[in-house]
Amino acid sequence: MTSNSEARKSTVSVREMIEKKKATKILSKFKEKLVPMTLFLFAMVSILTTFGIIYTLFSETVEFFKRVPITDFFTGTVLRPLSQNPEFGVLPLINGTLISSIIAMLVAGPIGLMAAVYLSEYASDRVRRVLKPLLEILAGIPTVVYGFFAFTFVTPIIRSVWPDVDATNILSPGIVMGIMIIPMVASLSEDAMSSVPKSMREGAFALGATPLESTFKVVIPAALSGIIASFILGISRAIGETMIVTIASGSSKNFTFDVTESMQTMTAYIVEVAGGDAPAGSTIYFSLYAVAMTLFVFTLLMNLLARYVSRKFREEY
Amino acid sequence: MAVVIPVTVIIGIGTALYLELYIKRGSIQSIIQTNIANLAGVPSIVYGILGLTVFVRAMDFGNIVLAGGLTLSLLILPIVIVAAQEAVRSVPQHLSEASYGMGATKWQTIRRIILPAALPGILTGSILALSRAIGETAPLTVIGIPALLMAHPGGIFDKFTALPMQIYYWTLDSSLVDEYANLAAATIIVLLLLLFILNSVAVLIRNKFQQRL
Incomplete structure (x- = not known):
């Protein structure tokens, strides 16, 4: 009886199934x-973002160049957006950007490269396991914190050694920006060096090379494309860096090569103009986009160059 | 952050799945891939300009949190996509082949096999990207969160402002009021603590699930 009803139940459930x-x-x-x-559709979002960036920058920049001739913009050495008869020369900004980036790379290049050499050639596994996360932590600190560090710690130190330095100067943010980029240069260069096969080092040792000789004459030349790419990416990062220079370098638009003075970078100008009350539609508002466009093109070229270098000159083993 | 998390995680994972599992190898794929790599290198302030133009001005969002959140989402999207792609790629091929062998469809395989296996990697990448968004200041200064603070120059901790913005203003004004430097330092400690906790969670997840596969 029970088995019968169970059987019926199961036929029903099979049909249902x-x-x-x-x-x-x-x-x-x-x-x-x-x-x-x-x-x-999701994948298209990233494409749309690119088009959005290019479209907004381009359309407003065109509007800007209708009001200010393009030659004045790129050759003018005076930037006075707020004065009675404003002048929009972008050269002071490009100058400030390049000088701060050069200072940053003077700090980050050698230190980052040496750190990479140590991590990939000399450090034991245990040391590496402690150092790499520390570098990652350094890379994760928000840039506004570095800005605070530059303004309230590095600048006073520089001024106590070298009293001519202004309270806001390009030197201190440049140095701090270098510190910020060290982890990036170090880890990218280290990746390039660790991918050099062990047999090449052993070949160098077999020929009687010391570890130092093998590092500088074999490993670094072999990893050069990756190292150069990491430097270019570092420069690109420094060019796009905003908060450190905004906080510590002030807003005077000097066209000078004196690192003790305050200069403004492209990014800091954007923050100043956007943060102030530039009414939509005014020339100064459009200048924002022209400067942003210049910045975008700079970093894009740098990034493409880095990709090109690391692809083109990579030596396969 | 309530805006950033769902937007980036959903779009990020979606894009990664599409790029890894659906798209045909070829020119479209390499275009999208190059595009994402270039987006990752765009300075954050340019995203700020995009947010200012599209979300704040063109779409006329009164809601600053929404505009800021969407801008930050776009900013960290490339990082999330790349991390999710790596995670999906590292799922062993034989797992999904076994699933197909059992008669599962593609979506079933993705949902029941690939996603769970790739989840730790995706989580780690998303958390790290999120910590980047938390510390980001430049796009927010451009979007116009400052205007809100101008109304409360005393530094009232408004619901609509962000920790890094407070640090920025207090640091700038520290030459005017002495206590502001201390305030900024205190806020930095809070921010760093937050980031430290987030990053530890990410590392913990990574270590816990690393040996599984």
């Missing part, structure tokens, strides 16, 4: 088609 299966099959077929389309 078949029905259910048919229903889910249609649903899942629908899903199989829907999912790729949805995911494709």
